[in-house]
Amino acid sequence: MNKIDIIDSTTISLFKDILKCVGRNPMNGKRKGGIKVHTLMNMQQQVPHLVWFSAAATHDHEFIKHLNLDKNRIAVFDKGYNDYTMFAKLCKNKNFFVTRLKENAVYTSLSEIDIPDATDTGVIKDELIELPVKEKNVVVETITLRRVAYWDKENNRCFEFITNLFKMDAGHIALIYKQRWQIELLYKQLKQNFPLNYFLGDNENAIKIQIWCTLIVNLLLTVIKRKLKRGWAFSNLVSFCRLHLFNYIHLIRFLENPEKDWRKILVKQNELLLFEN
Numbered sequence: 001m002n003k004i005d006i007i008d009s010t011t012i013s014l015f016k017d018i019l020k021c022v023g024r025n026p027m028n029g030k031r032k033g034g035i036k037v038h039t040l041m042n043m044q045q046q047v048p049h050l051v052w053f054s055a056a057a058t059h060d061h062e063f064i065k066h067l068n069l070d071k072n073r074i075a076v077f078d079k080g081y082n083d084y085t086m087f088a089k090l091c092k093n094k095n096f097f098v099t100r101l102k103e104n105a106v107y108t109s110l111s112e113i114d115i116p117d118a119t120d121t122g123v124i125k126d127e128l129i130e131l132p133v134k135e136k137n138v139v140v141e142t143i144t145l146r147r148v149a150y151w152d153k154e155n156n157r158c159f160e161f162i163t164n165l166f167k168m169d170a171g172h173i174a175l176i177y178k179q180r181w182q183i184e185l186l187y188k189q190l191k192q193n194f195p196l197n198y199f200l201g202d203n204e205n206a207i208k209i210q211i212w213c214t215l216i217v218n219l220l221l222t223v224i225k226r227k228l229k230r231g232w233a234f235s236n237l238v239s240f241c242r243l244h245l246f247n248y249i250h251l252i253r254f255l256e257n258p259e260k261d262w263r264k265i266l267v268k269q270n271e272l273l274l275f276e277n
Contacts, residue, residue, distance in 0.1 A: 004043035005069065006180050007077035010187040011036050011056045012196050012211070035207060038063040041183050043076075047219055048186070053208055061086070069095045074165070076180045084133045088143050091164050098176050101147060101160040107131050110144065113170075120171030124158070125149035131162075150174040190218055193238040230256050 011034050034056030039048045052063055060080035069075055071094045079100040090097055101107075113126040129147045132139045148161045148170045163173055190196075194214045199207050225237055232240075232255065240255070 002042070002044045003072065004074045004076060004176060004179060005049070006041045006043055006183045007039070007063070007067075007075055007081060008041075008180065008183045008187075009036050009038040009060055009063065009080075010191075035211070036060075037211065039183060039186070040067065041186060043179055043182060046182060046186065047222055048215060051212075051215060053211070069093070071095065074098060074176065076177055078180070084131055084143065085135070087131070087145070087164075088133050088141060091143055096163070096165050098161060098163045098165065098173055100177070101162045105131070107147070109147075113146070115170065119169055120150075120174065122150050122152065122174065123148060123170040124151050126170045128166075129162070146173075148173050189234060190214060193235055194218065224251065224255070227252065228255055 036054045036056045036058060038052040038054065038060070040050035041048050050067075052066055054062065060078075061083040064077075064081050064083050064086045067075075069090070073095060075090070075095060075097040077097070077099050079102050082099060082102055082105075087097070108130040110128040110130055113128065115123055115126050125148070127147050128144060130142050130144055133141045133143060145162045145164055146166055148163070150159045150161065150170075151157075152159060159174070159177070161173055161177055165173060194217065196211065196214065199210055201207060201210070221234070221237055221241065225232055225234060237255070240258070241251070244254070
């Protein structure tokens with residue numbers, strides 16, 4: 001799990017055309033702008049390692065070009081990030097990836113891979129395919145990848161994955177992609193506990209600063225939550241800290257034992273300070 005890096009994006013809607021406008025023009029004449037937050041998150045640590053902002057209308061695969069992944073790591077991302085040129089670069093740099101195949105993808109089937117009996121029964125096809133890499137609509141090279149078709153019983157639909165992990169069990173490849181939803185939980189956590197519906201500034205720089213502050217606070221509270229022996233729901237922890245933001249207390253001790261009568265301790269501390277002065 002420590003070698004899996006999840007890549008995804010979320011859009012924060014802005015009710016002013018601060019960045020490039022996205023969507024239709026509503027009846028009231030107010031154009032709805034947006035900023036897209038692209039994130040690289042380690043699966044085990046579950047905190048962002050890299051954050052990149054773009055206009056909401058910018059295509060996701062532009063973010064892939066900014067990545068310099070370490071060797072022998074597995075990048076997991078949605079089909080919106082598909083870029084065959086980048087796939088070729090990842091293969092040359094010994095970076096592994098798992099993503100979904102686009103519905104309109106053009107590929108050549110090379111050979112089928114036998115599916116062992118011990119493999120997950122959801123795997124219905126495992127094969128090697130060849131994809132063309134184009135520059136200015138001219139094929140400059142081809143790359144060989146692996147295509148895994150997986151039937152998801154829960155959602156009653158078929159998923160097609162492509163990867164350069166040739167030695168891994170096909171069922172494990174489907175499981176790795178399923179872990180991508182962990183980053184959706186991060187986005188849900190951010191939007192539920194730190195509502196970004198209202199911004200203190202109306203320019204691009206002010207909005208980015210506010211988003212960065214939100215990410216920093218989320219990181220600090222995640223560290224605090226992991227240090228606590230007492231189990232706290234993240235939303236309760238955020239609410240508790242918000243209520244006591246201006247109270248001068250030892251946060252960790254306070255969260256470990258909030259039922260304690262801290263008023264008596266604070267009075268004693270103030271009395272000692274008076275005598276010292």
